[in-house]
Amino acid sequence: MLRTILIMSLAVACQGKSDGTDTSSVSGDGGSVSDGGSSDGGASDGGASDGGASDGGATDDTGNMDGDGDGWTTDVDCDDTDPSVHPEADELCNGVDDDCDGEVDEDATDATTWYTDNDNDGYGDDATAVTACDPPSEHAVSEGGDCDDTDPAYHPGATEDDCTDPNDYNCDGSTGYAVAVGVAACEDCDDADPTAFPGGTEVCDEVDNDCDGSVDEEATDATTWYEDADGDGYGNPAISTAACEQPTGTVADDTDCDDADASVNPGATEVCNEVDDDCDG
Numbered sequence: 254m255l256r257t258i259l260i261m262s263l264a265v266a267c268q269g270k271s272d273g274t275d276t277s278s279v280s281g282d283g284g285s286v287s288d289g290g291s292s293d294g295g296a297s298d299g300g301a302s303d304g305g306a307s308d309g310g311a312t313d314d315t316g317n318m319d320g321d322g323d324g325w326t327t328d329v330d331c332d333d334t335d336p337s338v339h340p341e342a343d344e345l346c347n348g349v350d351d352d353c354d355g356e357v358d359e360d361a362t363d364a365t366t367w368y369t370d371n372d373n374d375g376y377g378d379d380a381t382a383v384t385a386c387d388p389p390s391e392h393a394v395s396e397g398g399d400c401d402d403t404d405p406a407y408h409p410g411a412t413e414d415d416c417t418d419p420n421d422y423n424c425d426g427s428t429g430y431a432v433a434v435g436v437a438a439c440e441d442c443d444d445a446d447p448t449a450f451p452g453g454t455e456v457c458d459e460v461d462n463d464c465d466g467s468v469d470e471e472a473t474d475a476t477t478w479y480e481d482a483d484g485d486g487y488g489n490p491a492i493s494t495a496a497c498e499q500p501t502g503t504v505a506d507d508t509d510c511d512d513a514d515a516s517v518n519p520g521a522t523e524v525c526n527e528v529d530d531d532c533d534g
Contacts, residue, residue, distance in 0.1 A: 346386035374405035400424035457497035478503035483515040
């Protein structure tokens, strides 16, 4: 029996050497034999595992990363987690250094223009204008145009209802009286036109020169038009009207001696009919 077991062990050993199997560990009862090789989940072949380094964002040739994908890498991007922040961004009033110049909210594109309001009427002096995100002082307002910032009665939109007061309270450039004609601005129908004022001379210019609510009526340079009842182009001197525009049924001529007969007018041919056909008398 012992000889039989010895023969079997030698046979196994010879077979292991022929196929490259390490038989150095053989169980005494002829059991399992380890191959001494690496297991399926054993040592790697030197390659990286599937769970290797992540991409984490693009990098440039120097290894600087652009984590927020705004086209600017960490060597110049002062906040690589915010794509709206980079060296070419517009600076906004948001408490952030948007353009990465080391300053916050300077020269912001959405900044407000502030004016100093010394008389607290809600309007400031244009000469004190400052552009900033926040009010530069407790007297700063966002409305300018105050023509007298020492008196709260003067500001854009102020009431001017006293025609005896020549002061320009509403800062519109009018001093209450039109210097050229001496008429109170609040009585003037067009204070921007020196030819229009109460008592002005009405002329044919499509302007209410005398401020009576009518345009070109009784204009001093109006044309006199004559009725042409027979339509022969010659008017009746006895019926006329003065107007800037020609009224229907009228002409500027007044030489018709019979406006009821179109054959009778200064241009007609005289014939033997006992009628003054050509109106020559």
